[in-house]
Amino acid sequence: MKKLINKPEDVVAEGLRGMALAHADILKVQFGPDYLVRADAPVKGKVGIVSGGGSGHEPMHGGFVGMGMLDAACPGAVFTSPTPDQVLAASRAVSGGAGVLLIVKNYTGDVLNFEMAADMARAEGIEVEAVVTNDDVAVKDSLYTAGRRGVGVTVLAEKMAGAAAEERRPLEEVAEVCRKVNAQGRSMGMALTSCTVPHAGKPTFDLPEDEMEIGIGIHGEPGRTRMKLKTAAEITELLATAVLEDLPFQRGDRALALVNGMGGTPLIELYLVFQELARICKGRGVAIARSLVGPYITSLDMAGCSLTLVRMDDELLRLWDAPVRTSALRWGV
């Protein structure tokens, strides 16, 4: 295993310490229980937004803490759900009197632990809503999920719900934005190589030199099918077709497109995939109104990519364009 780490058991805490030191103007890190929180939290009168999940998907979620996006993020151990006490502590820290929205990716452990935290926070008098994202069209149920997995749409929902919260809209409406983005969004990913979890010290799965996995999960869990390597054009066609036909996207739709890198794939390849996606969308009369290209929801050092498309309307476009100031996504401020 070749990694820039000290002890496998310290990777998450040391990574968090680095985040805190590099971005002190944006966020703080609390340990015991661990969470990242906006430097100016709680923001009085604003809905607080908390997300989280296993570590190893950086910049998600800590990289999205800041003005216009998340108020806090709860990082679990690598590929492991955060505990209820992390989510409860983060919810308390961001509660500014207007309630707290929990954004939860659909994995069994995450859903259970966020639900438990929601109940505990409510018992303390904090108004809480939870929205579960489940945009991955690859598989119905999976190793870690009943129903579809939550993946790329989560990042986009965090941005747009975050913008709604900055407008001081009430909890019910902020949650509704999040539900809408999830409902209008679909994703699918693929892997060229496995990732290696620090504790395990070896690749999560074997993928022969001439094969790839289509529909891969962000923890390396199996997808739809394994097949011989194909060109970027063919791979993009496979992913995009599954995504476009699931919603389905229709002629005249405007979309936000995310071409996401899995962690080990260089940017030039993601742009190459983006131009294939743009070609396919154009052919179907779907306009890419906004786009995001880069590693945003990763799987450690996995090589591969995922595509996410969200059908946008004027409200969502306005929320997407609103200023955001986080370490991984920033514009307008």
Place this chain on the structure above:
Amino acid sequence: MKKLINKPEDVVAEGLRGMALAHADILKVQFGPDYLVRADAPVKGKVGIVSGGGSGHEPMHGGFVGMGMLDAACPGAVFTSPTPDQVLAASRAVSGGAGVLLIVKNYTGDVLNFEMAADMARAEGIEVEAVVTNDDVAVKDSLYTAGRRGVGVTVLAEKMAGAAAEERRPLEEVAEVCRKVNAQGRSMGMALTSCTVPHAGKPTFDLPEDEMEIGIGIHGEPGRTRMKLKTAAEITELLATAVLEDLPFQRGDRALALVNGMGGTPLIELYLVFQELARICKGRGVAIARSLVGPYITSLDMAGCSLTLVRMDDELLRLWDAPVRTSALRWGV
């Protein structure tokens, strides 16, 4: 070779097409000869800044084209210098009457071709200055260089010179900012794995599973030494000591710190390295006044990192903090 590409010979052009489609609000791409240019170029009365180099280092340089940084970037083939006609065409396109600054990384081919382009542009009546960056402390001469190689400092110089140009400072002063950043900056990198050039189809060099290369170049060219894998703390100490002692940085200095990923290294590891660097700098009384953590000057899919430190003064801090709007670096707008 596992890559998201079509034909190896089309990687650069298709990546550029993706950039143009994803960032039409920021830049345009011209083909034949190829360059990326600010959407609003030429900016009248502003010094135009042009950089470039081999492709495969994305986001450098195309990701830095936009308000507050580069006016144009010239991408060569992968790991291959851009041609003089690319640089000449880009210089013409950004010439707004206040002259053009060429920022050139110190590689023999780059220096020759940018110099030739500078002469041709001058012959057309464009005032041109060229600044060569050479911040890599690892080796004196290398496979592709007489003298030190230009690496991470290039990105930081492009940002600060770009800010000076936005202030409508004259060519002489913009060039001086660039020279100052280079003079005050030092870098060193390391690799855990080789990169694979698309045309070659196999790793550039072999690095056994338990070894790493310290002082690696951004094309995989040899560094100072090969050694057994060490911890992130030990690796950071090796790199930081070489960088800090070369300038040398002194107690009381303020630094801009870049922890750069080589393309295949996940963000969590870069933050882990950053906290080691912060500890080392603190121990030497060097304050990290600003920081940047992420993949900014990469070597395709190479796993590894590089450190860059620039000694900052009030002027450079102000230029660093100034608004920038590029696809890879953005704040304030």
